[in-house]
Amino acid sequence: MTPSAGMMGLSYHAGWNRETEIIDVPESVKQATGGIWKMIGEEISEKLDYTPSSLFVRRIVRPKYVVRFPGSDQPDEMKIAELPPEALPKSKAAPGLVADVIVSKLVDHLPLYRQEQRYARQGFPIARSTLCGWLAEAAEVLTPLWQRLKDQVLAANIVNTDDTPVPVQDPGRSHCRTGRIWAYVSKHGTVYDATADRSRDGPLAFLQGYQGFLQCDAYAGYDELFRRSNGAIIEVGCWAHARRKFVDAQKTGLREAQEAVVRIKQLYAIEHEAKEVEVAARRSLRQDKSIPLLASLKDWLDQLAMSALPKSPLGEAVTYARNQWGALNTYVTDGALAIDNNLAVRVVKPYAIGRKN
Known part of the structure; x- marks a missing residue:
């Protein structure tokens, strides 16, 4: 019996652990009535409870034996079971x-x-x-194990990556310095890498030998990686990053910023349509519908670049999109690619949320 939790909005799963407490009518009350009490059923109510975690000492006892061989010249032998393998054999912590x-x-x-x-x-x-x-x-x-996971992640031909700053204690400084956590995601899993800063050396070292698509933001540190790969690593841009800059430009009230957002929304509408289809069909859909929209958007951005102030929010958004145009168009060439890098953004988000701690 698994009743709903009502106002709590929970439904108790039948497989959850349960501790049963029986509250019966006191025996003195039963005897005082003078009648015969016959149980005809029971009423069950359930509430989700919590027992705080607790520490305890795990004692491992290994009996010691002496084996004797009566009537033989064979000497006695001491026997004891081997300890199970331990990851931290010298540690006092289990x-x-x-x-x-x-x-x-x-x-x-x-x-x-x-x-x-x-x-x-x-x-x-x-x-x-x-x-x-x-x-x-x-x-x-x-x-x-981390190395094994890294090898598995990089064995895929599509990898998404993103990074986020983290404070790192430094004994040589009076305050924390800024380190970096990098996430690399593929169909085989997610692996993280930590570096002392955001220099290009981090991704260069981690992605050494990788071949395939790399979806990332427009961080300049990746440029050397793509150059050294001689085409073995193909850059895939992120339309979410491009869109965000036009969204920021909307705050200035310019109609052109709003139009850019609408045009990008049309690209995402096609992705919504293609979400449930197979990879080959998704590529065909993009070739038929997305490429004409991208061509029109490119012509419009080129015209807008001649009038937008380069240092204005709109001008910076236009410059970003035009500079990244090749990478932003890569996704239409393969149905397995995503229009944005949100997959990697999501896996670094927990670090951003916990950064203050």
């Missing part, structure tokens, strides 16, 4: 605790000093430096 520290920091954006306070409330004072050490050890142990 894998479950280390995983909690990692997920709390990197997924839930809970800084180590807050984790330190949380564990202390539970009666386990764990120094922040110890938590940091566990993170470093885990990173070293997990690096081969």
